[in-house]
Structure formats: C-alpha cells, structure tokens
Amino acid sequence: MPGENASMNICTYSFEEYLHLVKSFHGHLAPGLIVGGFMVDLAMKHLPEGEFFDAICETNVCLPDTVQILTPCTIGNGWLSIVPFGKFAVTLYEKYSGKGVRVYLDTEKLDAWPAVRDWYLKKKKKSEQNTDVLLAQIKEAGPCLFSIQHVQVEPEKVRRKKMGPVDVCPTCCEAYPKRDGDKCQSCRGDTPYTDVTAVVMKTKN
Amino acid sequence: MPGENASMNICTYSFEEYLHLVKSFHGHLAPGLIVGGFMVDLAMKHLPEGEFFDAICETNVCLPDTVQILTPCTIGNGWLSIVPFGKFAVTLYEKYSGKGVRVYLDTEKLDAWPAVRDWYLKKKKKSEQNTDVLLAQIKEAGPCLFSIQHVQVEPEKVRRKKMGPVDVCPTCCEAYPKRDGDKCQSCRGDTPYTDVTAVVMKTKN
Numbered sequence: 001m002p003g004e005n006a007s008m009n010i011c012t013y014s015f016e017e018y019l020h021l022v023k024s025f026h027g028h029l030a031p032g033l034i035v036g037g038f039m040v041d042l043a044m045k046h047l048p049e050g051e052f053f054d055a056i057c058e059t060n061v062c063l064p065d066t067v068q069i070l071t072p073c074t075i076g077n078g079w080l081s082i083v084p085f086g087k088f089a090v091t092l093y094e095k096y097s098g099k100g101v102r103v104y105l106d107t108e109k110l111d112a113w114p115a116v117r118d119w120y121l122k123k124k125k126k127s128e129q130n131t132d133v134l135l136a137q138i139k140e141a142g143p144c145l146f147s148i149q150h151v152q153v154e155p156e157k158v159r160r161k162k163m164g165p166v167d168v169c170p171t172c173c174e175a176y177p178k179r180d181g182d183k184c185q186s187c188r189g190d191t192p193y194t195d196v197t198a199v200v201m202k203t204k205n
Numbered sequence: 206m207p208g209e210n211a212s213m214n215i216c217t218y219s220f221e222e223y224l225h226l227v228k229s230f231h232g233h234l235a236p237g238l239i240v241g242g243f244m245v246d247l248a249m250k251h252l253p254e255g256e257f258f259d260a261i262c263e264t265n266v267c268l269p270d271t272v273q274i275l276t277p278c279t280i281g282n283g284w285l286s287i288v289p290f291g292k293f294a295v296t297l298y299e300k301y302s303g304k305g306v307r308v309y310l311d312t313e314k315l316d317a318w319p320a321v322r323d324w325y326l327k328k329k330k331k332s333e334q335n336t337d338v339l340l341a342q343i344k345e346a347g348p349c350l351f352s353i354q355h356v357q358v359e360p361e362k363v364r365r366k367k368m369g370p371v372d373v374c375p376t377c378c379e380a381y382p383k384r385d386g387d388k389c390q391s392c393r394g395d396t397p398y399t400d401v402t403a404v405v406m407k408t409k410n
Contacts, residue, residue: 027277027284046404056397060365065281068230068273075280075287076238076270077231082280083397085390086368086382091398102398107378121380122371148404157397160265163291166327173312175326177291185290192261192288192362193296193307199251199353 008142010037011044011070015139021069031119031131032062034138035145036090039063039103040070042143043092046101050094055080056158058087066090081158088120091151098153106147113137116145213347215242216249216275220344226274236324236336237267239343240350241295244268244308245275247348248297251306255299260285261363263292271295286363293325296356303358311352318342321350 010018022033047053055073057063060082064075067090073079079095093100110117115134118124138145166175169184176184186193215223227238252258260278262268265287269280272295278284284300298305315322320339323329343350371380374389381389391398 025273026279026282030282033281058391059368060280061283061368062281065279068279068281072232074231074270074273075265076267076273077233077235078266079232085395086371086385087379087389087391089379100398101404102401104379107373107380120371121373122368143406146406148406150400150402150404151398152400154397154399163264163266163327166291166325168312168326174292174294174309175312180291184292186263186292190290192359193305193356194359195355195357196307197355199306199355201348201351201353 010041025069026062026065029135030062031134031138032088033066034135035088035105036063036066037070038138038142039090039105039146040066042146042148043090043101043103046148047092048094048097048099048101050097050099052095053092054095054155054159056091056093056153057082058085058089060084063088063090078160081160083158091153093151093153093155095155098155100151100153102149102151103146105145109145109147113141113145116141215246230274231267231270234340235267236339236343237293238271239340240293240310241268241271242275243347244295244310244351245271247351247353248295248306248308249275251353252297253299253302253304253306255302255304257300258297259300259360259364261296261298261358262287263290263294265289268293268295283365286365288363296358298356298358298360300360303360305356305358307354307356308351310350314350314352318346318350321346
C-alpha cells in the first residue's frame with residue numbers, strides 16, 4: 001500500500017494488532033497510546049543486556065498502559081514504576097544493575113509534525129484537535145519523534161516500598177501496614193469515603 | 206467434578222479462563238490476584254446504578270492488576286486510582302454521583318481458612334507458605350472471605366489531577382507541567398537517573 005511502511009511493527013504486534021489491544025485495554029485510541037507504542041518499541045530495541053527488566057513511566061497519563069500492554073511490567077506486579085514528573089518518557093532498565101535506556105518525545109524533532117507538536121505542547125484544546133490528522137502524523141513519523149538516552153537508574157528511588165509487618169486495625173478490623181501507627185491511614189481520617197454502611201451479603205447458592 | 210462449584214465464575218470468565226488472564230498479564234498466579242478476582246466479581250454484582258464507574262484500589266500490590274484485567278478501569282486511562290492505605294480493598298463507584306461499593310478482605314471471616322489468614326496477616330514468610338494449599342483455600346472460600354460496604358466517594362480526593370498548561374524545560378528541552386516552576390522536576394534534581402548520555406539513533410530503513 002502506498003505510504004505504508006511494511007516493517008512498521010510495535011514490538012511483536014503489527015500496527016493494526018496493536019490498535020486492537022489499545023482499544024481493548026485502554027478503551028479508546030488515545031494519541032498517547034500510539035506515540036507510546038513506538039516509544040516502547042524503540043526502548044525494547046535498545047534494551048540493556050540482562051535477563052529481567054523493569055520499567056519507569058514519567059507520567060501516569062496513557063503511557064503506563066502502553067507499558068502494561070507491551071511488556072511484562074504492570075502496576076500490580078511492581079515491575080512498572082510511575083514517577084510524577086508529568087513528562088512523556090519511558091525507561092526500561094536491567095533489574096539488578098540499573099542500566100537503562102530512556103526514550104522521550106523530543107521537542108526538537110517536531111517541526112515536520114505540527115499536529116503532534118500542538119498535541120504534545122497542548123497548543124490546542126482537545127475539541128480543536130483533528131484526531132485523524134494527529135494519528136496519521138504519529139503513524140507517519142513513528143520513531144522519528146523520539147530521542148534515546150542511556151541512563152543509570154537508582155532502583156531504590158523508584159521501586160515500590162515493601163509493606164513490612166501488618167497489624168489488624170482496631171477501628172475497622174482490616175489488615176494494614178504496622179509502620180502506619182496505631183490505626184490504619186483510612187481510620188485516621190485520610191479517607192475519600194463518607195456514609196459507610198455495611199451491606200448484608202446474599203448467601204451462596 | 207466433586208468439590209467443584211460449577212457457577213464459580215470471575216465476572217464474565219470461568220475460573221480457569223481468569224487464571225490464564227492472570228498469568229498472561231501479571232506474569233504468575235499470585236494469591237492476591239485470585240483473591241482480587243473474587244473481590245472485583247463481588248463488587249461488580251453490587252455495582253451502583255449508573256452508566257460509568259471508576260475504581261479505587263487501597264494497595265498498589267496485585268489488586269490493581271485484577272481491576273485492570275476485569276474492568277475498563279486502568280492506570281493509564283485514569284479510571285483506576287490507587288490510594289496508599291496498604292489495605293486489601295477495592296471500591297467501584299458511579300463516576301458522577303460518587304455512590305460506590307467497597308469490598309474488603311474481612312479478618313473476622315478467616316478462621317475457617319488458616320492459610321488465607323496467615324498469608325493476609327503475613328504470619329508466615331513467603332518461603333514457608335504452601336502455595337497450593339493457599340490457592341485451594343482461596344478457591345474453596347471464594348466470596349466467603351469478604352465483606353461489602355456502601356460508600357459515598359469524594360471523587361476529587363482520588364482522581365488524577367489534570368496536568369494543566371505545559372512549558373518546554375530550558376534544561377532538557379522536554380515538555381513538563383508549567384505549574385512545576387521554571388524547570389521540570391527531573392532537572393531540579395528529583396531524578397532516579399545518573400550518567401545520562403545520548404544514544405545516536407540508527408536511521409530508518
């Protein structure tokens with residue numbers, strides 16, 4: 001097909017297969033997931049040597065879903081960390097040595113792709129964006145939007161902290177991390193819930 | 206099959222199908238994902254009325270992956286929030302009204318399931334646990350391990366904050382949230398990276 005790059009895969013998936021996975025997992029074809037797909041693909045191609053790698057996303061918007069779709073790293077298994085920089089960058093690093101590769105959207109490479117630039121730099125409101133043009137430019141540009149760095153990661157700065165010993169909270173009778181004190185954080189008032197009432201459970205049939 | 210509960214589904218999946226999804230997404234059959242499967246299933250059965258729901262996990266260990274496997278809510282699309290209570294509880298709530306249902310592992314219901322109690326209260330080291338017995342007890346107990354509450358959620362306390370306007374960081378030339386000041390958090394020294402060096406990219410073939 002003219003204009004189609006036959007070798008344009010996202011990791012082990014064809015571009016179309018990847019779009020299906022995005023829709024299924026993330027719910028819709030967000031531009032961040034398409035950009036992210038090319039980023040993770042590029043990071044995988046520059047993976048540091050070693051048996052296991054962990055991932056860092058520098059934003060919690062979109063990009064973590066790309067990592068969860070394309071790599072074994074998830075929020076729940078602890079191999080994906082999110083650091084709150086609000087930056088569109090992803091790092092994959094060897095679990096033990098911390099040697100890593102960081103891929104980021106490079107503002108200096110965006111002149112040829114104005115819709116991508118306007119989206120990334122929030123020059124236009126969502127309602128003013130032409131999503132079709134934006135997605136077409138992302139697909140056309142592919143890996144050309146990014147730069148890559150070798151980085152040394154300090155894993156203890158990003159990895160999930162262990163929960164440590166647990167206690168039963170005297171107020172709610174649920175288990176909580178002992179280090180939090182004499183009752184759980186929720187019962188100490190740091191809670192998003194009000195009007196809590198027990199529900200009588202139906203018996204199993 | 207004797208002892209088999211034919212109606213034991215996890216949301217729209219059979220128990221066995223769910224185990225496959227867990228292995229594929231999370232990497233291994235962690236007890237937290239099996240417990241979590243029954244919890245999310247129970248929450249879905251008590252879902253408050255409304256077109257859309259969001260999710261809250263009170264731990265970042267295991268449970269977020271259950272939610273991401275079984276519901277449309279993910280970290281990257283912002284419909285899943287993690288609040289750092291270190292508690293094994295999940296809440297699904299109607300997006301606009303905040304009316305929700307919270308399911309938690311109930312310490313008062315664990316006497317009949319000593320392996321589950323020892324795992325949940327961390328009475329034994331991982332190396333001393335008998336995983337087969339633990340998984341069998343979780344499967345046998347199913348929804349009997351939990352209690353349910355109606356809760357009113359204050360969505361603004363848990364939802365992802367908007368990034369707001371962006372700027373280009375004068376140090377790294379990447380986009381970052383303007384509210385963070387005159388350069389990005391990473392360039393202000395709050396970084397897990399050392400020894401950052403640019404990689405010369407191979408040209409596209």
